[in-house]
Amino acid sequence: MRIAVDAFGGDNAPEAIVKGCVQATAKTSDDIILVGDETKLKELLAGENVPEGRITIRHASEVIETGEPPAEAVRRKKDSSMVVALQLVKNGEADAVVSAGNTGAYLTGAFRYLGRMKGIKRPALTTPMPSVKDVGVILDAGANVDCRPEFLLQFAHMGAIYAEHVLGIKNPRVALLNIGAEEAKGNSLTKETYGLLKEADLNFIGNIEPRDVPYGMADVIVCDGFTGNVVIKLIEGTASALFTMLKGVFYKSIITKLAAMILKPGLKSIKAKMDYSEYGGVPLLGVDGVVFKAHGSSDAKAICNAVCAASTYLSAGVNDKIKEVLLSKNAEDEETAEE
Amino acid sequence: MRIAVDAFGGDNAPEAIVKGCVQATAKTSDDIILVGDETKLKELLAGENVPEGRITIRHASEVIETGEPPAEAVRRKKDSSMVVALQLVKNGEADAVVSAGNTGAYLTGAFRYLGRMKGIKRPALTTPMPSVKDVGVILDAGANVDCRPEFLLQFAHMGAIYAEHVLGIKNPRVALLNIGAEEAKGNSLTKETYGLLKEADLNFIGNIEPRDVPYGMADVIVCDGFTGNVVIKLIEGTASALFTMLKGVFYKSIITKLAAMILKPGLKSIKAKMDYSEYGGVPLLGVDGVVFKAHGSSDAKAICNAVCAASTYLSAGVNDKIKEVLLSKNAEDEETAEE
Numbered sequence: 001m002r003i004a005v006d007a008f009g010g011d012n013a014p015e016a017i018v019k020g021c022v023q024a025t026a027k028t029s030d031d032i033i034l035v036g037d038e039t040k041l042k043e044l045l046a047g048e049n050v051p052e053g054r055i056t057i058r059h060a061s062e063v064i065e066t067g068e069p070p071a072e073a074v075r076r077k078k079d080s081s082m083v084v085a086l087q088l089v090k091n092g093e094a095d096a097v098v099s100a101g102n103t104g105a106y107l108t109g110a111f112r113y114l115g116r117m118k119g120i121k122r123p124a125l126t127t128p129m130p131s132v133k134d135v136g137v138i139l140d141a142g143a144n145v146d147c148r149p150e151f152l153l154q155f156a157h158m159g160a161i162y163a164e165h166v167l168g169i170k171n172p173r174v175a176l177l178n179i180g181a182e183e184a185k186g187n188s189l190t191k192e193t194y195g196l197l198k199e200a201d202l203n204f205i206g207n208i209e210p211r212d213v214p215y216g217m218a219d220v221i222v223c224d225g226f227t228g229n230v231v232i233k234l235i236e237g238t239a240s241a242l243f244t245m246l247k248g249v250f251y252k253s254i255i256t257k258l259a260a261m262i263l264k265p266g267l268k269s270i271k272a273k274m275d276y277s278e279y280g281g282v283p284l285l286g287v288d289g290v291v292f293k294a295h296g297s298s299d300a301k302a303i304c305n306a307v308c309a310a311s312t313y314l315s316a317g318v319n320d321k322i323k324e325v326l327l328s329k330n331a332e333d334e335e336t337a338e339e
Numbered sequence: 340m341r342i343a344v345d346a347f348g349g350d351n352a353p354e355a356i357v358k359g360c361v362q363a364t365a366k367t368s369d370d371i372i373l374v375g376d377e378t379k380l381k382e383l384l385a386g387e388n389v390p391e392g393r394i395t396i397r398h399a400s401e402v403i404e405t406g407e408p409p410a411e412a413v414r415r416k417k418d419s420s421m422v423v424a425l426q427l428v429k430n431g432e433a434d435a436v437v438s439a440g441n442t443g444a445y446l447t448g449a450f451r452y453l454g455r456m457k458g459i460k461r462p463a464l465t466t467p468m469p470s471v472k473d474v475g476v477i478l479d480a481g482a483n484v485d486c487r488p489e490f491l492l493q494f495a496h497m498g499a500i501y502a503e504h505v506l507g508i509k510n511p512r513v514a515l516l517n518i519g520a521e522e523a524k525g526n527s528l529t530k531e532t533y534g535l536l537k538e539a540d541l542n543f544i545g546n547i548e549p550r551d552v553p554y555g556m557a558d559v560i561v562c563d564g565f566t567g568n569v570v571i572k573l574i575e576g577t578a579s580a581l582f583t584m585l586k587g588v589f590y591k592s593i594i595t596k597l598a599a600m601i602l603k604p605g606l607k608s609i610k611a612k613m614d615y616s617e618y619g620g621v622p623l624l625g626v627d628g629v630v631f632k633a634h635g636s637s638d639a640k641a642i643c644n645a646v647c648a649a650s651t652y653l654s655a656g657v658n659d660k661i662k663e664v665l666l667s668k669n670a671e672d673e674e675t676a677e678e
Contacts, residue, residue: 069523132580142518145526179481179568184408187484187565210572214580226526229518230566231573233549238577241471241553242609249605256605259598266588266595270581 001314003307004094007036008063008081009101011297017100018044020303025054027304028311033094035060036081060084066296070104074112082106086113089289096290096310098281100298106291107143107284114289117319119326122151123286125225125293126162127232128279131216135279137163138177138213140225141232143284147224149192152176156202157329158285158322159220165316166309167219175208175218177227182207189224197222214274239274243267280305283313285322290314340653342646343433346375347402347420348440350636356439357383359642364393366643367650372433374399375420399423405635409443413451421445425452428628435629435649437620439637445630446482446623453628456658458665461490462625464564464632465501466571467618470555474618476502477516477552479564480571482623486563488531491515495541496668497624497661498559504655505648506558514547514557516566521546528563536561553613578613582606619644622652624661629653 005021007014014036021032022045031054034041038059045055062080064073077083082101088094090113099106107125116123124140139155140147156174163172176193178186183194185207197204208218214235223231246267250260260267280302281292290313294306344360346353353375360371361384370393373380377398384394401419403412416422421440425448427433438445446464455462463479478494479486495513502511515532517525522533524546536543547557553574562570585606589599599606619641620631629652633645 132583145518177569179484179565179572187563190565209576210569211576211579213573214577224526226518226529227566227569230516230549230569233518234552234570234573235577237548237550238553238574238613239581240550242578242581242613244471245609245612246606249602249609252605255601259601262594262598263588263602266591267585270584270588273584274577274581 001030001095001311002033002093003030003310004033004035004058004085004088004097005303005307006082006085006097006099006101007034007041008060009099009106010294011066012299013100014040014044016298016300017303018048019300020298021055021307022048022050023300023304024307025051027308030311030314031056032307033058033088035085035088036063037061058084058088064102064105066102068102068105070102070108073102073105074109083109083113086110089291090114096292096314098292098294098303098306098310100294100296100303100306103142103293103296106293110284110287110289110291114287114291117286117288117323117326120286121154122147123284124155124158125282126159126285127228127282129213129221130235130274130279131214133216135167136172136216136219136221137167138221138223138228138231139285140223140228141282142225142229144225146226147189149189149196152189152193152222152224153196153200154286154326156197156200156204156220156222157325159222160202161321161325162283162285162318163219165318165321166313169219171203172219173205174202174220174222175205177210177213177221177223177231178207179209180207181209193222235274239271243271281307281309283309290319340369340434340650341372341432342369342649343372343374343397343424343427343436344642344646345421345424345436345438345440346373346380347399348438348445349633350405351638352439353379353383355637355639356642357387358639359637360394360646361387361389362639362643363646364390366647369650369653370395371646372397372427374424374427375402376400397423397427403441403444405441407441407444409441409447412441412444413448422448422452425449428630429453435631435653437631437633437642437645437649439633439635439642439645442481442632442635445632449623449626449628449630453626453630456625456627456662456665459625460493461486462623463494463497464621465498465624466567466621468552468560469574469613469618470553472555474506475555475558475560476506477560477562477567477570478624479562479567480621481564481568483564485565486528488528488535491528491532491561491563492535492539493625493665495536495539495543495559495561496664498561499541500660500664501622501624501657502558504657504660505652508558510542511558512544513541513559513561514544516549516552516560516562516570517546518548519546520548532561574613578610582610620646620648622648629658
């Protein structure tokens with residue numbers, strides 16, 4: 001399989017992207033197509049030890065910047081590294097695409113060039129959800145700010161398939177993010193969605209309260225994209241603020257500094273666990289192609305992880321499984337409608 | 340002034356409630372009316388050193404439990420400590436009411452017995468927002484799960500008045516909770532609300548991203564009640580999960596245990612800072628009466644804090660200030676409409 005990588009997307013592009021791709025060649029058997037300015041990429045690859053034929057370059061003359069208005073950027077910059085990488089998937093020259101660039105532009109580009117899978121109402125960004133126990137996923141994490149209950153039902157199905165085939169969780173526990181445990185709690189969206197999830201062929205365990213999210217009480221957490229985005233960014237911010245406060249405690253005196261030194265390795269592992277950006281790439285489930293988003297601040301290791309995640313996703317055939325499940329559901333719905 | 344306290348609401352009622360009220364008599368000059376089973380309350384007060392005439396008892400034979408369906412509980416249990424306490428405010432026998440009981444029932448009861456202030460579309464729960472720096476507020480924190488932009492505009496005004504007159508923050512910075520910094524970001528609710536806030540007579544500083552919330556980047560954070568409730572519960576859960584993980588690091592060996600002991604006082608202060616329940620009571624802004632909600636798990640100290648918060652709120656005349664500002668706004672709006 002071939003994975004196209006937007007070499008000029010992200011805060012540390014193109015250096016970290018190139019290094020990450022080189023690292024990935026040792027961890028996956030898939031080939032990589034680096035997309036972006038050919039001269040610069042050749043120069044960067046010259047300094048690396050690349051296994052024969054595993055990385056090729058596809059020239060793209062433009063770059064979409066972080067702050068650019070998404071829709072306009074995608075429309076105007078047709079020869080940008082991001083758009084060209086997406087088109088490689090559309091044309092069948094690549095089987096998956098990875099970018100750490102402008103999220104809005106990437107989503108817009110994926111919708112425009114690859115489109116939705118047949119039967120899918122809205123694709124969803126599916127982000128790892130770090131917790132005290134294992135890692136689950138939350139979706140939608142920001143692709144759809146205004147949602148309807150039917151969208152959330154599909155998110156639940158797609159998330160469950162992903163959790164089972166990529167994260168290896170058998171019969172994943174699906175929960176609806178809500179502000180109370182009881183069925184009748186929540187806003188109009190969650191109340192209606194609860195009814196749909198209850199009837200669905202899923203291991204639906206009911207509502208999950210925000211307080212329980214970091215405790216890993218569910219494997220797949222379903223919500224609208226606005227709430228999901230609030231959740232991942234608030235966990236990130238709260239963890240970061242707590243570590244800032246901890247630093248204040250540590251630097252109080254020589255004795256506290258010594259104590260902090262002893263605890264440092266343990267603290268570092270907590271920090272890594274809570275940082276969802278550490279988990280590499282995040283798939284956009286429901287588009288007709290394999291699209292992985294890496295964090296904007298990705299370093300080489302994160303890019304390597306993202307490429308490997310895309311590779312695992314490809315070999316698990318997740319998109320085919322989603323199509324299977326949703327086509328059979330749609331057929332059922334049509335039958336029911338006809339009765 | 341007189342503050343009615345629901346003596347049988349909350350996990351530690353009635354003991355902690357009675358103790359908290361006794362403590363409050365030393366910190367405020369307001370008198371307290373304890374509402375609930377007279378025999379039990381007399382018994383509890385007998386063991387306490389109560390200043391002459393500062394605490395009286397109002398009998399109520401019923402109790403609304405934590406798990407009861409709110410609307411039904413309020414309708415059926417007319418002689419419950421919570422409903423009787425609310426009615427004392429309605430009848431003018433008390434100037435404020437405090438309860439640590441069933442939140443849903445308390446909100447329902449406040450709406451039913453006290454109603455909204457004239458001109459207020461929806462009352463809002465206004466919760467302290469702990470941060471690395473100072474403490475601001477977030478509203479709505481859970482009273483209205485489905486909101487319209489006009490509601491959020493009023494929340495902003497009420498929150499700003501509260502922040503200024505109770506928290507003592509001059510010209511408080513008002514921000515809209517959103518998933519991006521730019522005006523065009525967010526869902527349909529936040530996009531429309533942004534336009535209203537921009538035009539309002541407020542120190543509106545734009546959107547605040549969830550990541551920045553724990554850093555105290557705004558004094559008043561405005562959002563719908565579903566999102567607000569997610570925010571306060573997720574911060575609580577994330578902080579708690581992190582402390583659970585820290586414990587794991589601390590108990591690893593004798594050396595880490597010793598290191599942890601040295602850092603303990605500092606860690607305790609962080610924990611207290613991040614716990615919004617530590618800040619005593621939370622007002623329901625916009626109802627026609629002074630209504631404070633204490634956390635369900637309040638101990639005597641938290642109840643004392645809640646009574647003191649209600650007392651400060653009363654002497655600052657916050658409700659009159661809200662009425663003033665909103666009546667003048669409504670008059671302006673009517674003029675504009677007539678033009």
